[in-house]
Amino acid sequence: MSAPLSAGDGMDSGNLYGVGVGPGDPELMTLKAVRRISASPVIGYFAARGRPSNARRIAEDLITEHHRELRFDYPVTVECLAPTQSYEQMLLGCYDEAAARVEEELLAGHDVAVLCEGDPLFYGSYMYLHNRLADRFTAKVIPGISSLTAGSAAIGRPLACGDELLSVLSGVMSADDLKTSLVACDAAVIIKLGRNLVKVKSVIESVGLLDRAYYVERATSAAEICSPLADADIASAPYFSMVVIPSAVAGLR
C-alpha cells in the first residue's frame, strides 16, 4: 500500500500507521495488521474515559510488555461543562492533544500504530490524527473489515449486487432525510443507532421495509446479537449496533 498524498519530510521520523483491527472477532484482523501491530514500538487507541478500549481488546493478544501504549481518552458527555465550553470543542481538544502525543513519538523516530475498530477511514476516529499529521509525517492506512460487511456476514444475506445503489446512513439523520435516502437506494446499512433506533424503526416501517430489515449488535464478537428488526429490543441499542437492509434482489439471483 502506498501513501502518495502524505509523504514524510524527515528521514529520521517514525511512521504513523492507522491499523484497522476489524469489527470485533480478533481472527478478523488482517495479516498486515498483525505484523504492523507486532512491529510497532508504540500503540495508540481511543477509548471512552473509564472504559476499556474496544480496539485494544480486539488486538490485546498481540500487545506485549515491549509496547508503549498511548491511550486517548474521549471526554464523556456527562462531565460538567464550563458555561463557554461545548462538547464539540472538548472533542477537538481531545484530538489535538492525542495528535500532539503521537507527534512527539514520531519526532523521536518511533513508529506509532493507532488501533481502529473496523476500518480507520470509514467513520473512524483515526481520521482526526491523520488530518493533523499526514501532511508532515508518513502516514499509512491498513484497511480493516468494516461494520458494513461484518453486518451482512452476521445475517448471512447478500448485501447488494449488480448495479444496485447501497447507502450507509446514520441514525442521527432526521426522519425525513432517512426516509428520502431509504426510498432512493436498493440496500442500506444504518449506523449510529443508540437512542435513535426507535425513530429509525418507525421510518423503516413507514416505507414498507421492515420485513427486510435486520438488527445487528457487536457483529462477529462473542456478544453478537442478530435478529429481524421487527423482533429486536429497540429500547436498548448500544452505539456499536446497526440496521442492515439487504437488497431485495441480491438474495434471489
Place this chain on the structure above:
Amino acid sequence: MSAPLSAGDGMDSGNLYGVGVGPGDPELMTLKAVRRISASPVIGYFAARGRPSNARRIAEDLITEHHRELRFDYPVTVECLAPTQSYEQMLLGCYDEAAARVEEELLAGHDVAVLCEGDPLFYGSYMYLHNRLADRFTAKVIPGISSLTAGSAAIGRPLACGDELLSVLSGVMSADDLKTSLVACDAAVIIKLGRNLVKVKSVIESVGLLDRAYYVERATSAAEICSPLADADIASAPYFSMVVIPSAVAGLR
C-alpha cells in the same frame, strides 16, 4: 460468526464457507480466511474463461497439493450465442452448474471454501452459490476487506465521518441516476467503471465534484494505480477500478 439463517440439515454434510480474500494484497487476508482456506479440502473460485482467477491469485500461497480445486468459468461475452440464448441466461446456467459441483462435495462430507475477491456478500459472485445452497447446508461467510475501504486507504483520505451519507454507486447507472445520487450524498464510491468511466467523469464534472474525485485501479495490489480523476487515463479503466469521492468534511476535522 454464526449463520442463524442457514442451518444445515445433514449431520454428515460438509460446510460451505464464503471466504473474502480482500482486494488484492495477500497480506490483507484475515487470520480467519487463512485458517479456513488451509483447513478446507476443497477450494472453489470463479474466473473468466481462459484467464487466471484474481481470488485464487491472492490466496495462492495457501493452496497446496492437498487441496482439490473447483474452478467455475464465467462465460465470456464474446462467445457466440445461440439465437435464443442471452448472456444473462448463460450466467444463470454457470451459477447453477457451479452450485451443483459444490453441492456434490458438500453431500460427500467435504467442506468447501469459495474464495471471493473483496467481500463475499458485497457485490460478489459468492452470493449466487449462497442463494442456491444456504437453505440446505451450513453456509458461513468470512467477511473480507472490500474495495470501499481499500480505495480510501489507497488515496489516504478519510471516506466519511459523523452523520454523513455515503453511497456505493455503479458506473452502469444512467447519467441522470448517477447525478441524482451524487448530489444526494456526502461521499461516494463508484464501482464497475470499465467503459462507463467517460460518462462517470462527465457526470462528476457536471455536479462540481471533479476536484474531490480520485481514480483507483487494483487497490492494494502490486499493480495499484491511484491519481486524481482529473489526471486519469479514462479510456482504459479495467473492471477492477473505481472512483472514490471522499467527504469534503471528513478530511478537515
